[in-house]
Amino acid sequence: MSASTEPFRTGRALPRFEDVASTALDNAQLRRNLGRATTTIRGKCASVVGEMEDWEALRDAGSRIKAHTMATLAEQLERLEASVTAAGGQVHWARDAADACRIVVSLATRHAATEVIKVKSITTDEIRLNNALQAAGITAIETDLAELIIQLADEPSSHILVPAIHKNRTEIRDLFRRTIGDSTLSDEPSALAEAARLHLRQKFLTVPFAVSGANFAVADTGAICVVESEGNGRMCLTLPDVLVTVMGIEKVVPHWSDLAVYFQLLPRSSTGERMNPYTSVWTGVHAGDGPQEFHLVLLDNGRTKVLADQVGRQTLHCIRCSACLNVCPVYSRTGGHAYGSVYPGPIGAILTPQLLGVEDADSLPYASTLCGACYDVCPVKINIPEVLLHLRGQIVERQRRGLGTHPYGAAERAAMWVTGWILQSRWRYELAQRAARIAQWPFVRHGVLSRLPGYGARWSRARDLPAVPQSAFRDWWRAR
């Protein structure tokens, strides 16, 4: 990961969304790449979701299982710990990112690892594990194609599922020519995949230490599950001697049968496939088969704080499908980097401020028109608009108490207070209507306001505003 993305550090506010977004919007190539990619994946998802007659019932089930799990999380995690331990695995508890990194680094050091192979995992990006390994002299090798691309480019991820969505194949060819391929490499997808395969195959066969994330963990049995498309995960999960899995505590589900629900919801919502190509499930350690040492690191890193918030806790239901990114009219134009975190898009706009604290990410809850497309596609029915409004409320309450600075803070607070006061009285409201008709005159040209002063300029730079007509509806009603 490049140093340009450093989220999940307390005391360090993220850059403002609107500032990064306007730079991204100026990049025509980026907008074309993103527009094309999100449109394609939207169509694929919509068609495979559309063919499921019981999709709404599945969403309900997916939401109910998560809600039940969150309500009994402590119990589920203790059951998970017991079953993983019984199956020969070792369980570690990490309070925060530093804890988790320390655990993984010390395991790698104990095994004298100089390289580790990695299955794509946003949780390890969240804790910036690769940097921690590097600081200990250990090289992390990303084996997912898109993760490899952004690692070689030294760029942060811009999408949960397809982290290199902002790059097209010509850009990838040029990158590979500079790094792992030779100068004759073409931009055919199969040639690019082959170059990556040759590079990675050698690593799979020689590096004995692997790190993964987890999509699900079953409390009943201690089974851990990773779903993926490329088979690189299967290699990492089966070939090395030692496997360390870093998992957010919200990934636990109570029963094996719960997976039946998510195995239907996840691939259709994320890659637009009926079934993902590789589903790996392992339970502890088996002599002579797969890794002989297995460690599960259970990560909190702010999650219990999210759980304590009655409205916000539904955010923990997320199964990281990225459907909300693909349908989001904001994400599909700005891309992921504007969100300043490994969790971009609508889910990032509610998850990042909760994990970090709203004070360090107070532009993210405003990075939405509240159009509701994300809530509509969410396979576990997270009401993202509701949580966005809840977080906006928290930001405003903090400002009221003199905490936190907001670029629009003082003026906005005054405007909201004054309008709130005016609107509590019919008399004041009707007076304000009359006042607006008079006050607008200096700005009206040919029936429209084209140049507004101050804050209004942000509207009128590209948009006209009709003049307030001389009589309101209520005047007409009174006169009829």
Add this chain to the structure above:
Amino acid sequence: MRFSLFITCINDTMFPRTGQAVVTLLERLGHDVLFPHEQTCCGQAHINTGYRREALPLLRRFLRVFGGTDRIVVPSASCAGTIRDLYVQLAEETGDAALQRDVADVAARTFELSELLVHHLGLDDVGAFFPHRVTYHPTCHSMRVLRVGDAPLRLLRAVRGMTLVPLPDAAECCGFGGTFSVKNEATSLAMLADKTAALRTTEAEYCVAADNSCLLHIGGATHRAGAPIQMRHLAEILASTEQAVFA
């Protein structure tokens, strides 16, 4: 049947003709319309910006003004959605059970115009006449908060003399989002540019929607560009007849 009209502050102040159209249309269909004069604003802008404390007195005021048993008709999906969705969340937050009951009661009586006509009065054809080329923009809150479905399209298809042309990528947000349009000016304008480009391909004379706020946004760009297309609220199309061309 008798309906109480919640005109909304934007329609009242900026788009009086929309309110006139709602009254004309409902009276033509044989209904009585009341306009509770004490009404002001639902407080959506306050809730959406995070000023929940300022919104609460407006919620209580709305409950007082629209007490009773009449069905409430709202010519704005977004403001109807505030009452049906956001008021419920706001009341829940207070922990006040009586307030929650009152909000549930008023939410159950509140309808956006097209859903009232199609889903509750069972009408598709309201006897309208509008001899123009028209395209329909389904606003986000009409589709995804109120779930009006194809109600507006069924009404429009029954309008005599009209050529209704589909809008490409119709379900995509126009980029308004209240204060989003100024806080995230660049992103808002990128969304708006795609919407106006889609509108251009329809060669429609009118763009119709259930929310004047979205039309204010889209129209702001088309007017600046000197584009010939005009913005019209659905009510104004439906109020138009052979005898009295409204829009």
